[in-house]
Amino acid sequence: MKGRILLVEDNELQRQLYREELEQQGYEVEIAPDGDNALAKVAACKPDLIILDVELPNRDGIETMRKLLEDQPDLPIILNSAYAHYKSNFISWGAQAYLIKTSDTSRLLEEVRRVLSAKHEKVIEK
Amino acid sequence: MIFGAIKQMADTPTISIADGTWCLSTCDAPILLLNLSGEIQDFSAGARQLLAPGEESLRGRPVSHLYAHEYSSDFLEQIQNLALNIPHTFFCRFRVSSGGVLPLKVVARRTDCLGQPTIILTLFDRSVEEQLKKEVARLKGELKLVYQRVEQMVVEQASPDEVSQFEISVLHQISQALLSTIELNKVLYIILTCVTAHPAFGFSRAFLLLVDEENQVLEGKMGVGPRNVEEAHRIWQELSQAHWGLDEFLAQYDRLYPDGQLPLDSVIQRYRQPIRPNQDILVDAVLTKQALQVDDAVNDERVSTECLEILASNHFVVVPLVAGERALGVIVADNLYKDQAVTPWDVRLLSLFANHGAMALHNAATYAKLRQNIQQLREIQEQLIQSERLSAIGEMTAKVAHEIRNPLVTIGGFARSILKGLPADSTMARKCEIMVEETLRLEEILSSLLDFSRQSELKLEYCNLDELIGRSCSLLRDQLQQKKVRVVRDIQKPMPELLLDTNKIQQVLLNLVKNAVEAMPEGGTISFTAHLQGRFVSLKVSDTGEGIPSDIIGNIFNPFFTTKSEGFGLGLAICRTFLYDHGGNVSVTSEVGKGTTFDILLPLPSVSADTAEK
Numbered sequence: 001m002k003g004r005i006l007l008v009e010d011n012e013l014q015r016q017l018y019r020e021e022l023e024q025q026g027y028e029v030e031i032a033p034d035g036d037n038a039l040a041k042v043a044a045c046k047p048d049l050i051i052l053d054v055e056l057p058n059r060d061g062i063e064t065m066r067k068l069l070e071d072q073p074d075l076p077i078i079l080n081s082a083y084a085h086y087k088s089n090f091i092s093w094g095a096q097a098y099l100i101k102t103s104d105t106s107r108l109l110e111e112v113r114r115v116l117s118a119k120h121e122k123v124i125e126k
Numbered sequence: 127m128i129f130g131a132i133k134q135m136a137d138t139p140t141i142s143i144a145d146g147t148w149c150l151s152t153c154d155a156p157i158l159l160l161n162l163s164g165e166i167q168d169f170s171a172g173a174r175q176l177l178a179p180g181e182e183s184l185r186g187r188p189v190s191h192l193y194a195h196e197y198s199s200d201f202l203e204q205i206q207n208l209a210l211n212i213p214h215t216f217f218c219r220f221r222v223s224s225g226g227v228l229p230l231k232v233v234a235r236r237t238d239c240l241g242q243p244t245i246i247l248t249l250f251d252r253s254v255e256e257q258l259k260k261e262v263a264r265l266k267g268e269l270k271l272v273y274q275r276v277e278q279m280v281v282e283q284a285s286p287d288e289v290s291q292f293e294i295s296v297l298h299q300i301s302q303a304l305l306s307t308i309e310l311n312k313v314l315y316i317i318l319t320c321v322t323a324h325p326a327f328g329f330s331r332a333f334l335l336l337v338d339e340e341n342q343v344l345e346g347k348m349g350v351g352p353r354n355v356e357e358a359h360r361i362w363q364e365l366s367q368a369h370w371g372l373d374e375f376l377a378q379y380d381r382l383y384p385d386g387q388l389p390l391d392s393v394i395q396r397y398r399q400p401i402r403p404n405q406d407i408l409v410d411a412v413l414t415k416q417a418l419q420v421d422d423a424v425n426d427e428r429v430s431t432e433c434l435e436i437l438a439s440n441h442f443v444v445v446p447l448v449a450g451e452r453a454l455g456v457i458v459a460d461n462l463y464k465d466q467a468v469t470p471w472d473v474r475l476l477s478l479f480a481n482h483g484a485m486a487l488h489n490a491a492t493y494a495k496l497r498q499n500i501q502q503l504r505e506i507q508e509q510l511i512q513s514e515r516l517s518a519i520g521e522m523t524a525k526v527a528h529e530i531r532n533p534l535v536t537i538g539g540f541a542r543s544i545l546k547g548l549p550a551d552s553t554m555a556r557k558c559e560i561m562v563e564e565t566l567r568l569e570e571i572l573s574s575l576l577d578f579s580r581q582s583e584l585k586l587e588y589c590n591l592d593e594l595i596g597r598s599c600s601l602l603r604d605q606l607q608q609k610k611v612r613v614v615r616d617i618q619k620p621m622p623e624l625l626l627d628t629n630k631i632q633q634v635l636l637n638l639v640k641n642a643v644e645a646m647p648e649g650g651t652i653s654f655t656a657h658l659q660g661r662f663v664s665l666k667v668s669d670t671g672e673g674i675p676s677d678i679i680g681n682i683f684n685p686f687f688t689t690k691s692e693g694f695g696l697g698l699a700i701c702r703t704f705l706y707d708h709g710g711n712v713s714v715t716s717e718v719g720k721g722t723t724f725d726i727l728l729p730l731p732s733v734s735a736d737t738a739e740k
Contacts, residue, residue: 011532017539058680063713082531101531103538103565
């Protein structure tokens, strides 16, 4: 198993698309349809990486990220949003990457690979 | 009222006038009080001195017995027909107890004293004036005649009695006039006109100087009066024919000075002296808040050479305009063209009047300042409306781009995954490739056209959060007051300066405050609390309003979501976008019936600098 990913995404079709792509690459994928759900699941699912949409009902991705990082500052998070404007702003919050959603999922997969291998190296160093 | 302050003169008899008390029996001014049948009800010491010295009382005598004219019945009829509270001037002759006949000017006024209809007659002895007239007549034909006539006309209009005898009605008129306007220039003009107008104080000239608090100087502002002897002569001749009351004098402002410049303005505007001791007598009056009198300016050490040169007057009086604890300025009055001394009585009355004038001046200045503030607020609000419009357009565009991109991602993404399962070079694969390429092309169009149409550049500057909050609240002060909303601020001290786009953050605060006010139709409290939280400042904006139901609270930041009948539902969406632009955030908690709290995170400068670099 290459790693466990918590996919936080409210759009059902995109959930399906990303899940298929990620599972094809050998990742284990858990799903959360909104921010609250993600916060509730994270303790039990212990993901290696979270892919987080920004536009989410109830608690948006930014607020969810803040809460997640409060408890686990080292948790790798990739923000994945159809909004382009905030691209640069949230790296400083502690996200590993901010991606603008695209039909070319290879970019997301590449980012996932990069982040997880970086995490892996960190663990080995320790 | 001014008369309240004059009451400490004697015990009885007293009559009540307006809300003050005038002690008639010891008053030097000759005043008679009549009932409507013309019988003398009361009289002043001055009246007895003038009309019946040595006699015990005038009380009960019909005023008609005093007339020296055969047509005295007309006089009684005239005063009986006076309109209430409007002063009227007569010229007549009274027989006095010594057997002589006294020429008089009589100002009659019908009023109510202690519920009784009463006629107040104020008498002005014209005998000196009459004698002078005879003297002038005797000298007729002589070479100096013209000059003497000028002098005589001057004296005619200002016999010593007239200057020292203050008419009751005039004080009322002055206070009414001062209450009638809050325009600074008009108040200044009324003050000076009262000082110079013949029916009031009747000084030759009056000047008004104001304290410039910021620069600590006393500056000349306005001057009323003739510029030279010829003009004095001409004006007095006109006035002696016009028989104006104070109202008429005041009504001349717009006619005489359409450009707002009074003839003596330029004279006094040359005066500008720092406010410090031993500078000049006018400054002394400001510092001591005391009325000061100068009887020989040339030899008076208190009078500076500048002051002497500007006023060019050897005797004058300076009274401070004191409102509360502060001297706002001074009035300077003189009798330059009348060549008569200023009496202590003049100074005393002028001081009383000056207190009244100072209050009016203070009000006018406050009003002027207020008006300026309102103008500034209006301009800022205009700018905000404009920037809000732009933000709304940006927000809509971003929303459109977002809504289109999401299905494109799905279409293109699935097309790609289908393509992976198709044999290469097959017709289906080629068709699928077209779908993939076309969606990518559309995505690129979106990126280039729509994503960056929204202005997201920040104009970052260092700012004080507390001040920014204060400024935002002052922009909405009217609404806050109207809806009885209290604002409480609790900002952790010391609070570092933040690097923000102040316009955008102000817009965020305005939006939140506006929403809070709307959520509290019965009034309440908005509290701002701020403290440092890691790399951020957490600013909580709470209201005590109706709260947001839990089923909609998740949507309030979404563009076009609204519960209001007006607006597009972009307010909070824009707030969040602006905070995102800063690398900040906003979240909300609410309890129905208790209130709502917006928790804003603003990055500390090192964080926002990172954001700006990227």
